[in-house]
Structure formats: structure tokens, C-alpha cells
Amino acid sequence: MTGNVWRSCLQKLQSELSATEFNTWIKPLQVKETDSEMALYAPNPFFVDWIRQQYLDRINEFLIQRDNNQQKHISLHVGNVAQIVNQNSNSQAVNNNHNAATPSNSKPVAQNNHINQSSGFQQNNLNPKFLFSSFVEGKSNQLARAAAQQVVENPGEAYNPLFIYGGVGLGKTHLMHSVGNSILDKNPNAHIVYLHSERFMANMVKALQTGTMDKFKNFYRSVDALLIDDIQFFANKGRTQEEFFHTFNNLIEKNKQVIITCDRFPKEVEGLEERLKSRFGWGLTVAVEPPELETRVAILMSKAQSSKIELPNEVAFFIAKRIRSNVRELEGALKRVIANAQFTGRAITLDFVKDALKDLIAAQDKLISIENIQKTVASYYKIKVSDLLSQRRSRSIARPRQMAMALAKNLTNHSLPEIGDAFGGKDHTTVLHACRKIEQLKGESIDIEEDFSNLLRTLSS
Numbered sequence: 398m399t400g401n402v403w404r405s406c407l408q409k410l411q412s413e414l415s416a417t418e419f420n421t422w423i424k425p426l427q428v429k430e431t432d433s434e435m436a437l438y439a440p441n442p443f444f445v446d447w448i449r450q451q452y453l454d455r456i457n458e459f460l461i462q463r464d465n466n467q468q469k470h471i472s473l474h475v476g477n478v479a480q481i482v483n484q485n486s487n488s489q490a491v492n493n494n495h496n497a498a499t500p501s502n503s504k505p506v507a508q509n510n511h512i513n514q515s516s517g518f519q520q521n522n523l524n525p526k527f528l529f530s531s532f533v534e535g536k537s538n539q540l541a542r543a544a545a546q547q548v549v550e551n552p553g554e555a556y557n558p559l560f561i562y563g564g565v566g567l568g569k570t571h572l573m574h575s576v577g578n579s580i581l582d583k584n585p586n587a588h589i590v591y592l593h594s595e596r597f598m599a600n601m602v603k604a605l606q607t608g609t610m611d612k613f614k615n616f617y618r619s620v621d622a623l624l625i626d627d628i629q630f631f632a633n634k635g636r637t638q639e640e641f642f643h644t645f646n647n648l649i650e651k652n653k654q655v656i657i658t659c660d661r662f663p664k665e666v667e668g669l670e671e672r673l674k675s676r677f678g679w680g681l682t683v684a685v686e687p688p689e690l691e692t693r694v695a696i697l698m699s700k701a702q703s704s705k706i707e708l709p710n711e712v713a714f715f716i717a718k719r720i721r722s723n724v725r726e727l728e729g730a731l732k733r734v735i736a737n738a739q740f741t742g743r744a745i746t747l748d749f750v751k752d753a754l755k756d757l758i759a760a761q762d763k764l765i766s767i768e769n770i771q772k773t774v775a776s777y778y779k780i781k782v783s784d785l786l787s788q789r790r791s792r793s794i795a796r797p798r799q800m801a802m803a804l805a806k807n808l809t810n811h812s813l814p815e816i817g818d819a820f821g822g823k824d825h826t827t828v829l830h831a832c833r834k835i836e837q838l839k840g841e842s843i844d845i846e847e848d849f850s851n852l853l854r855t856l857s858s
């Protein structure tokens with residue numbers, strides 16, 4: 398019977414929790430189940446505490462109901478099942494009086510040596526502008542930001558590794574640097590290394606060529622925090638993955654913080670070894686999504702303010718409504734407006750901005766047309782575009798059609814009747830129903846939420 402009870406418990410939790418909550422906290426749990434006991438393994442002490450506080454009662458209740466009061470004993474542990482089998486001492490039973498908020502070791506403040514000059518592997522420094530204070534929070538990045546802040550509180554212990562994924566230009570690098578900068582603020586002696594994954598590879602190749610692999614290994618294994626960007630570039634680079642695997646293990650074993658960014662969920666990166674994918678899941682994996690309108694406006698306002706530019710509300714809304722793909726594009730649009738205004742000496746009015754951004758807006762509109770959405774959705778669900786436009790009502794067609802309609806409403810400026818027309822002459826109430834249905838399903842089903850995010854990412858990139 399091993400595993401059955403947990404499986405039905407999972408179903409119950411999935412039906413009760415939001416997809417994000419379920420994916421973040423429940424899915425990563427590993428379980429060892431016997432007739433009398435259910436041992437849950439979480440990646441770190443914070444996770445254990447969180448599960449204990451937020452979900453343990455619910456899981457207990459479920460077991461009581463399910464087993465007619467023949468309750469299994471639940472225990473919570475840090476680690477993963479395979480590891481625990483070998484290293485029993487690592488585990489922490491739930492009754493242990495463990496204080497999760499262990500402060501990080503404070504080291505004497507000395508010279509800031511986060512660039513190791515003597516190693517020969519001098520890295521890109523942290524960008525001092527990428528700070529938590531300049532990062533605008535919204536629904537789309539809330540979880541990632543909260544996790545990043547937790548890492549600052551307890552580097553190497555809170556979430557290790559912290560894996561941040563999402564489409565281009567959505568703030569992953571900004572968040573990663575914010576962590577590095579904040580750790581350095583608290584402990585200027587910390588040895589933090591930020592680098593792009595391609596740089597890691599280039600450094601390794603150079604070390605191989607010059608016979609300095611020992612130096613290379615020592616350098617990366619001696620850091621307090623390794624921040625490595627865009628790990629998708631490791632795909633199909635076997636030797637680099639091998640080297641990174643050992644560096645990663647070495648750092649995690651020593652409770653040194655690792656932060657990784659990637660343009661997609663680790664399991665979706667083709668050409669990345671399974672052992673790396675599985676290790677990435679030991680810590681916390683969080684997504685950054687494209688920001689919603691309000692956040693885009695707030696980002697524009699914040700960037701304008703830091704450039705000491707007054708941006709009228711209607712202008713900020715106009716830009717945010719038209720540039721939806723990512724924050725980098727949004728920033729680019731604002732920079733263009735500011736440069737044009739300074740160059741021509743004109744005030745930043747709505748008409749001025751419409752003119753200054755006309756090419757950019759035309760390019761965006763062309764990029765995300767209803768037709769493009771239909772093609773992308775049809776290919777994602779492996780159906781034909783003509784199915785989407787048809788009157789067929791079977792679930793395998795109707796659901797993708799609703800998804801495509803909802804995306805068209807989200808990503809284009811077309812009205813409901815225009816969208817209805819583009820789907821083979823459907824009524825605008827059908828489009829409205831589709832948008833509401835997808836919104837509702839996103840909260841109820843992980844699959845729909847993932848489909849929506851994947852499609853959004855594909856269409857926005």
C-alpha cells in the first residue's frame with residue numbers, strides 16, 4: 398500500500414490549494430510511507446517549518462477521515478528519501494525543537510573580497526543598481542521576491558539552491574543581484590560570485606587548455622554564494638554540466654548559497670542531465686511571470702522617478718498597455734521616450750509618446766496578432782487552427798479554443814466582438830465566458846495554469 402495514501406492526499410491538496418501553492422510547497426515533498434507511518438521529506442528547515450505551520454493539520458485531518466481514525470503517524474524531515482536512507486542523522490523529526498531561523502554566521506567585517514583577484518577568474522561584479530529597493534513587486538514576481546529575501550536572511554540555509562525561472566527580461570537577473578548585493582551589505586566580507594553560465598563554460602574551457610583546472614575548481618568551490626545566470630546555456634554541454642555538478646554538490650554540502658536562473662522550468666530544459674534537474678529541485682523553484690498591467694505601470698513610474706522624469710499617468714498607462722512582452726522592452730520604450738523628449742525639447746504628452754513609439758508599437762502588434770495566437774495554441778495542443786475556428790464542442794477542441802480566446806484578450810487590444818469574429822464568427826459573450834473560464838481553471842488546475850504560462854511565455858518572447 399506504500400504511497401497510496403499520500404497519492405490521494407496529494408489529490409485532495411491539489412483540489413484545495415492554488416496551483417502555485419501546490420507546486421511550491423506540496424509537490425517538492427518526498428514521501429516514505431509504511432502501514433503505520435508517513436515520513437515527509439522537505440528540502441530545508443524552512444520548508445519543514447512552513448509545512449508544519451500551514452499544512453500539517455490539513456494532512457492529519459485527511460488521514461483521520463480516510464482511515465477511519467486509524468491515523469498514520471506523520472513525521473517531517475529535512476533531506477530527500479535517498480539521502481536519508483544513507484544518512485539517517487540528517488533527518489529532523491517534526492517534534493524536534495528546531496529553530497528554523499538560525500542566523501547566518503557573522504564573520505568579522507574585513508576588506509570586501511568578493512572578486513578574487515589572485516585566482517585569475519575575476520568575474521563580472523554585481524550590478525549595484527539591481528537592488529530589492531529598485532525592484533517593483535507585483536503578483537507576477539511576489540513569490541520569487543519573497544524567496545530571494547529569505548535567502549538574504551539565511552544564505553545557504555533558507556532555500557538552497559534557489560532556482561528562479563521565467564521568460565526573458567522579467568527580472569530574474571535583477572533579483573539574483575539583489576540577493577548578492579544585500580548579502581554583501583550585511584556581510585561585506587562575503588565572497589559572492591555572479592556569472593553568466595556561458596562565462597562559467599568559457600572559464601572552464603580556458604582552464605582545460607591551460608592546465609589550470611585545479612585553480613578553476615578551487616575558485617568556484619571557495620565562494621560563499623554562487624549566482625549563475627541563464628543555466629539553459631548548459632544544455633548539451635556535457636563536460637560543463639559535469640563540472641558544474643561537482644561544484645554545485647560541493648557548495649550545497651557546505652551550506653554555501655547557490656542561485657540559478659533559467660528561461661524555463663528545470664525539467665523542461667532539454668539536454669540537461671537528469672541528475673542536475675533533480676538536484677535543482679532540492680531547494681526552491683520559483684517562477685517570475687510577465688507582469689500584469691498595474692505592475693507594468695508601477696515599474697514605469699519607478700523608472701521614470703529614478704531618471705527624475707515626470708511621467709503623466711495617462712502616458713504610463715498607454716505605454717504599459719501597448720508594451721506587454723517584458724520589463725526590458727518596457728524599459729527600452731521609456732528610455733526611447735526620454736531620449737526623444739530631451740533631444741527635441743518637447744514635453745512628454747500622450748501624442749508625443751504615440752509618435753515616439755510608433756514603430757515599436759507596430760512591431761509589438763504584429764508580433765502578437767490573433768492569428769499568431771491561434772497558430773501557437775493549435776501547435777501547442779497539436780490540433781489544427783481550423784478546429785479552433787470550428788463549431789466543434791468536444792473538450793479537446795473547446796478548451797484550447799477558450800485558451801486562445803483568453804490569450805487574445807490578454808495580449809492584444811482587440812475587443813471581445815473582434816476576437817469572436819476572428820474565431821469563426823463567435824458571439825462576444827462566448828469570448829467573455831472563455832476568459833472567465835480560463836481564469837477560474839487557472840486557479841483550480843495546475844495543468845491549465847502551466848499551459849497558460851507556457852503559452853504566454855512563447856507568445857511574449
Ligand SMILES: Nc1ncnc2c1ncn2[C@@H]1O[C@H](COP(=O)(O)OP(=O)(O)OP(=O)(O)O)[C@@H](O)[C@H]1O
Pocket residue numbers: 531532533534538563564565566567568569570571572627658660696724725728
Ligand atoms: N519588477 C521589476 N522592477 C523593476 N525593474 C525590473 C523588474 N523586472 C525587471 N526589471 C528590469 O528589467 C530589465 C531586465 O531584467 P533582468 O535582466 O533581470 O531580466 P531576466 O529575467 O534576467 O532576463 P534574461 O532571461 O534575458 O536574462 C532590468 O533592467 C531590470 O532592472
